[in-house]
Amino acid sequence: xxxxxxxxxxxxxxxxxxxxxxxxxxxxxxxxxxxxxxxxxxxxxxxxxxxxxxxxxxxxxxxxxxxxxxxxxxxxxxxxxxxxxxxxxxxxxxxxxxxxxxxxxxxxxxxxxxxxxxxxxxxxxxxxxxxxxxxxxxxxxxxxxxxxxxxxxxxxxxxxxxxxxxxxxxxxxxxxxxxxxxxxxxxxxxxxxxxxxxxxxxxxxxxxxxxxxxxxxxxxxxxxxxxxxxxxxxxxxxxxxxxxxxxxxxxxxxxxxxxxxxxxxxxxxxxxxxxxxxxxxxxxxxxxxxxxxxxxxxxxxxxxxxxxxxxxxxxxxxxxxxxxxxxxxxxxxxxxxxxxxxxxxxxxxxxxxxxxxxxxxxxxxxxxxxxxxxxxxxxxxxxxxxxxxxxxxxxxxxxxxxxxxxxxxxxxxxxx
Numbered sequence: 249x250x251x252x253x254x255x256x257x258x259x260x261x262x263x264x265x266x267x268x269x270x271x272x273x274x275x276x277x278x279x280x281x282x283x284x285x286x287x288x289x290x291x292x293x294x295x296x297x298x299x300x301x302x303x304x305x306x307x308x309x310x311x312x313x314x315x316x317x318x319x320x321x322x323x324x325x326x327x328x329x330x331x332x333x334x335x336x337x338x339x340x341x342x343x344x345x346x347x348x349x350x351x352x353x354x355x356x357x358x359x360x361x362x363x364x365x366x367x368x369x370x371x372x373x374x375x376x377x378x379x380x381x382x383x384x385x386x387x388x389x390x391x392x393x394x395x396x397x398x399x400x401x402x403x404x405x406x407x408x409x410x411x412x413x414x415x416x417x418x419x420x421x422x423x424x425x426x427x428x429x430x431x432x433x434x435x436x437x438x439x440x441x442x443x444x445x446x447x448x449x450x451x452x453x454x455x456x457x458x459x460x461x462x463x464x465x466x467x468x469x470x471x472x473x474x475x476x477x478x479x480x481x482x483x484x485x486x487x488x489x490x491x492x493x494x495x496x497x498x499x500x501x502x503x504x505x506x507x508x509x510x511x512x513x514x515x516x517x518x519x520x521x522x523x524x525x526x527x528x529x530x531x532x533x534x535x536x537x538x539x540x541x542x543x544x545x546x547x548x549x550x551x552x553x554x555x556x557x558x559x560x561x562x563x564x565x566x567x568x569x570x571x572x573x574x575x576x577x578x579x580x581x582x583x584x585x586x587x588x589x590x591x592x593x594x595x596x597x598x599x600x601x602x603x604x605x606x607x608x609x610x611x612x613x614x615x616x617x618x619x620x621x622x623x624x625x626x627x628x629x630x631x632x633x634x635x636x637x638x639x640x641x642x643x644x645x646x647x648x649x650x651x652x653x654x655x656x657x658x659x660x661x662x663x664x
Contacts (some may be wrong), residue, residue, distance in 0.1 A: 263359055273408035274303055289324055291542045304458055306422030334412040339420055341454040348420050359404060360437050364417040366426045378431040381410050382439025383447055389470050390505050393537060395569045398438050406642040407449035432467040437476045440467050441475035451484060460487045473510040476518040480525040488522050489531040494541050495549030504612055530559035538577035547585045551592035564599045
């Protein structure tokens with residue numbers, strides 16, 4: 249059974265069309281909705297199952313690909329249903345073909361970026377295909393070191409547009425003999441909890457329709473406290489990743505403007521309650537910026553917070569973005585920061601960016617994909633172990649194509 253969503257903004261208008269004037273999106277119709285739709289066209293109820301099954305078939309990119317349905321019915325449905333609400337404009341492959349970055353066009357001409365990355369099985373670890381989705385066109389949080397933040401907020405995505413990014417990524421993976429999609433991370437363009445209804449509805453649809461367990465879904469946030477508290481009551485054990493970036497209010501007020509109204513004490517209390525309610529381990533994202541948040545004092549405060557909340561820390565050395573005076577710290581400073589965390593007993597992962605950057609529209613988030621490496625006590629990194637994706641969240645400036653071949657030496661990525 250797929251979940252019916254009534255999320256606000258589920259019908260994104262095409263140019264010249266009023267909101268709500270568009271046909272319903274297939275991704276957000278449950279079985280009953282499909283039966284009503286087909287019944288209105290004089291079709292038997294069993295046609296609903298044929299159409300519903302097509303949603304998650306990676307070879308079905310349009311109604312014309314649903315060969316189980318008669319051609320005449322497919323033609324009639326074109327006027328009554330949107331088979332998919334996003335289309336692939338361009339795709340970039342990297343990392344030997346295991347990384348796919350899609351530029352996706354929405355019905356009103358706006359575009360978002362979606363990334364899919366395949367991690368082969370190693371030893372007892374199963375292979376996975378992770379898709380990173382965008383929830384907004386741009387972002388209103390305004391972190392000063394984030395490429396997406398420079399775009400500003402144009403609009404939020406609908407639940408269908410989020411789900412359909414996963415479908416498009418699944419289709420792209422299928423074309424290249426990869427997939428199916430096993431994990432989804434909400435770490436692309438935008439603040440997922442500012443698009444709460446669409447985010448929640450899309451998580452439920454992915455869990456029920458695509459059979460992706462909520463435990464394999466990660467929602468990243470820059471710290472929208474009321475929405476975190478609301479999410480804790482939903483009964484969905486998704487992993488919560490908090491883009492922290494500073495361990496004191498004074499600094500976080502500068503780096504994450506949301507902190508000025510929802511300071512650390514409130515954020516951490518809400519995160520703690522979320523972990524208790526869901527049983528899920530928290531994750532803190534930390535974009536390491538040279539001369540800004542790379543001091544041992546910040547590391548000690550971060551360690552104190554992470555220990556108290558039993559959280560894992562992901563450190564992402566900042567990659568330079570156009571128009572920003574900031575960049576990564578020198579390697580010795582990075583090593584000192586990381587060593588302070590590990591000596592305090594904090595579980596730390598360092599992300600080494602890789603993957604080519606797609607030639608997307610000006611101002612869009614530049615997505616990067618990172619192999620995960622565990623930090624050893626001596627400050628060096630293990631070989632790549634497990635991989636996470638990301639078009640990086642607001643506050644995690646993404647890499648440009650020139651960083652695609654970054655190597656890790658003595659515990660930190662090599663600098664340009």
